Amino acid sequence: MSDFGKTPETAVEAKAGYHHGDLRAALLGAVRGLVEERGSQNFSIAEAARKAGVSSAAPYRHFKDKPDILKALVMEAMQDMARNMRAVMAPYPPESIERINALGRCYIDFARQHPGLFRLVFGVSECHEGDAELQGQGQNVFGVVIETVANYLGIDPADPEAKLRAYMLWTVVHGHSWLAIDGKARQKNIDIPEDEFLRQISAGLIVPYRRA
Numbered sequence: 741m742s743d744f745g746k747t748p749e750t751a752v753e754a755k756a757g758y759h760h761g762d763l764r765a766a767l768l769g770a771v772r773g774l775v776e777e778r779g780s781q782n783f784s785i786a787e788a789a790r791k792a793g794v795s796s797a798a799p800y801r802h803f804k805d806k807p808d809i810l811k812a813l814v815m816e817a818m819q820d821m822a823r824n825m826r827a828v829m830a831p832y833p834p835e836s837i838e839r840i841n842a843l844g845r846c847y848i849d850f851a852r853q854h855p856g857l858f859r860l861v862f863g864v865s866e867c868h869e870g871d872a873e874l875q876g877q878g879q880n881v882f883g884v885v886i887e888t889v890a891n892y893l894g895i896d897p898a899d900p901e902a903k904l905r906a907y908m909l910w911t912v913v914h915g916h917s918w919l920a921i922d923g924k925a926r927q928k929n930i931d932i933p934e935d936e937f938l939r940q941i942s943a944g945l946i947v948p949y950r951r952a
Contacts, residue, residue, distance in 0.1 A: 764802045766792045776856040818877045834891035844913045844938040851917035894951045
């Protein structure tokens with residue numbers, strides 16, 4: 741097919757093999773790669789477009805600016821995290837402590853495999869403070885933790901004890917994840933056997949409070 745009648749931008753996108761439906765995904769994939777390589781502040785929209793193989797104007801078909809692209813990436817990452825959590829827990833019954841340990845392992849693995857994305861998700865991004873959509877997606881992810889803890893404890897997820905225990909579990913695992921990707925434990929010559937770490941955390945924070 742000839743490029744006659746197309747703008748230079750649409751011709752580039754057609755040659756790159758992108759249709760309207762997958763252009764957005766291609767751009768988010770490019771931004772994800774740049775975030776891992778350089779962090780969220782050290783690249784431009786034009787660089788993301790080049791990495792995706794499209795014109796510099798293409799991103800603006802889906803995103804109004806860079807903060808909007810980063811927001812979309814954070815939303816996607818949180819959805820991935822929640823989906824991964826449910827997948828790794830699926831082999832274990834709700835009353836199994838192994839299910840909670842698998843949840844913690846999934847969280848740590850996500851941080852290790854995607855450190856730039858992990859920092860972006862839990863950092864403060866420009867123009868996103870108080871964003872209701874992001875806050876709602878974050879609550880969905882934390883809701884997986886609350887539900888898992890509540891199921892093990894034998895209580896309703898709305899019980900304040902479920903949220904308290906889930907929060908305590910999250911803060912410890914989250915803190916370890918930050919230290920792991922920043923290399924702080926390694927710098928201090930601290931060798932942490934993570935599976936045992938997770939078992940001990942569950943044993944201290946969750947197991948003694950089971951009611952069922």
